[in-house]
Amino acid sequence: MKKVVLSVVAALAVSAAAPAFAADMAVKAPPVAAPAAAPSPWDIAFGSAIMSDYIFRGISQSNLKPSVAAYFEPRYNITKDLQLYVGLSGESISFTNRAAAEIDFYGGVRPTFGPIALDLGFWYYWYPGGQCIGGVPPCGVGDNALINGNVSKSNLSFWEVYFKPTWNVNDSWAIGGNVYYTDSFLNSGAWGTYGSGTAKFTAPANMAIGPFGWYVSGEFGRQWFGTTDAFYGIPAGTTIGLGPFTTTGIYANGIPYKSYNTWNVGLGLTWKVFTLDLRYSGTDLNKGDCNAFTSDFTASGFGNVTAINPIGAGSNWCGNTFIAKLAADLTLGSNLK
Numbered sequence: 527m528k529k530v531v532l533s534v535v536a537a538l539a540v541s542a543a544a545p546a547f548a549a550d551m552a553v554k555a556p557p558v559a560a561p562a563a564a565p566s567p568w569d570i571a572f573g574s575a576i577m578s579d580y581i582f583r584g585i586s587q588s589n590l591k592p593s594v595a596a597y598f599e600p601r602y603n604i605t606k607d608l609q610l611y612v613g614l615s616g617e618s619i620s621f622t623n624r625a626a627a628e629i630d631f632y633g634g635v636r637p638t639f640g641p642i643a644l645d646l647g648f649w650y651y652w653y654p655g656g657q658c659i660g661g662v663p664p665c666g667v668g669d670n671a672l673i674n675g676n677v678s679k680s681n682l683s684f685w686e687v688y689f690k691p692t693w694n695v696n697d698s699w700a701i702g703g704n705v706y707y708t709d710s711f712l713n714s715g716a717w718g719t720y721g722s723g724t725a726k727f728t729a730p731a732n733m734a735i736g737p738f739g740w741y742v743s744g745e746f747g748r749q750w751f752g753t754t755d756a757f758y759g760i761p762a763g764t765t766i767g768l769g770p771f772t773t774t775g776i777y778a779n780g781i782p783y784k785s786y787n788t789w790n791v792g793l794g795l796t797w798k799v800f801t802l803d804l805r806y807s808g809t810d811l812n813k814g815d816c817n818a819f820t821s822d823f824t825a826s827g828f829g830n831v832t833a834i835n836p837i838g839a840g841s842n843w844c845g846n847t848f849i850a851k852l853a854a855d856l857t858l859g860s861n862l863k
Contacts, residue, residue: 584788715755722747751783813840
């Protein structure tokens with residue numbers, strides 16, 4: 527009997543101590559998830575486009591013909607509100623000096639302050655392969671001269687600095703502006719300043735057209751110019767082109783390019799990374815002053831005489847026109863993860 531009692535007591539002691547033993551035992555903790563990797567501050571934007579006409583500030587750069595374009599833009603986000611960027615882009619063109627491509631080098635900074643986004647930078651337009659057409663030395667009057675009397679430097683490359691603010695009013699509306707300045711537009715010797723205002727409405731998802739998002743946007747701007755150097759001057763008493771038309775020599779040391787207004791309005795359809803932009807663009811430059819500015823190799827006629835276009839040839843490069851553009855735009859961080 528004594529043995530039974532001892533066995534029972536021992537069993538009770540063991541069972542009473544079990545919770546204490548369990549409490550003292552090491553319990554394996556659940557695995558801790560590794561912290562998410564911080565997003566890279568680097569990103570790259572790139573894309574390409576084909577368009578029915580390459581219009582730059584209302585004026586055709588591709589002789590009213592289709593053009594292709596592409597760009598590559600590395601970006602570095604110092605913070606979520608401050609981005610540095612550089613870029614390389616190119617477009618096919620058709621210039622009087624026989625340059626067939628525009629290659630752009632650019633870079634700048636994009637700070638953001640709540641709904642206000644700013645963009646400040648530098649842009650260099652390079653037009654390789656140009657040839658000197660007529661004009662004064664270093665061309666020599668008559669060298670490769672065009673039948674319509676127009677002339678062009680071999681080197682039309684130039685730079686601009688720019689400032690582009692945007693106010694994102696809400697998720698749909700954005701209002702912006704552009705200011706560009708150069709000391710020699712198209713290496714003409716004439717300074718140039720461009721200013722414009724823009725507005726864009728991006729439709730919310732509940733207004734999508736089937737699988738397509740859409741937007742409408744517009745811009746109104748003005749391009750101001752100074753006076754060119756002597757290369758584009760009008761020599762006194764010189765006969766240029768065909769017919770009995772002689773210059774007056776009033777602008778022998780350079781011509782004051784005509785400042786002009788430009789505008790565009792359009793509708794865009796978006797699907798994934800693709801955008802189809804349908805746009806109407808125009809300027810208030812008449813055909814004569816357009817010819818004096820562009821040196822259009824297709825300009826013709828004698829009825830568009832102005833103070834800076836005494837021969838009277840007229841250009842269609844500045845006229846109102848409709849442009850269709852299909853583009854693909856991607857970023858490494860958003861589209862190619």
